[in-house]
Amino acid sequence: MNKNIAYFLLRVSMGVNLLGHGIARIPKLFVFAEGMIKGFEKSWLPQSFVYLFSTALPFLEFIIGGMLILGLKTRLANFAGAGLIIMLLFGSSTVENWESMGIQMIYALFFYVLISRTEDNCYALDHK
Template identity: 70%
Template sequence: MSKNTAYFFLRVSMGINLLGHGMVRIAKLQDFASGMMKSFEKSWLPQPFTHTFGMILPFLEFTIGLLLVIGFKTRIANMAGASLILMLLFGSSTIENWEAMGIQMIYAGLFYILISRIEDNYFALDRK
């Protein structure tokens, strides 16, 4: 398999993952944001901040995911995805959710690959 094909499959896989997260959460936005607030009750983060982030997060996931799936603005989408993971890691650390942080570190590693191998992004709208 060529590097271009491998990159395509990794990029689209990450995109589908984030797109799916966003779609499901947008459909039940208020419940998701309320659940996030409940999860962060013991955090030192202000509840209004947590609620606002919970309302915005699904739209960020959806947008980044869609851009990755279609391969448009891929460099920006990868950087946005990696930045989102940093925010999620920070939030998870405030509630000592080490399991979530482990999964988020896998995402960080995958975004590292996508960012560092951007020259392999051949099968994308960016290249047309």
């Protein structure tokens, strides 16, 4: 039972984190996107790609976060979250932002736990 509660709390914590990122960024979407473009000026990534990704990112964070909070299609949400972190890691590496990569690796570790312990996911809409 404790492992089910622990899974629930970790899943919801990751969900709140991602949802919060999305909620904070969506109202200022274009300011956020312009900031990302500025942050990636030294990257070899095309600015149009950075702009497209940065305008999609808050919506992805919002959706994945909401799914994790509710426990809705949890497996898919965990894989989507892990994939999102991999994309962020890749982007951070192109500008040599090693500090951000360290934080992103912590997120990757949390997604590893969530994915590898899926059998502990009892308190979720998936089980209703």
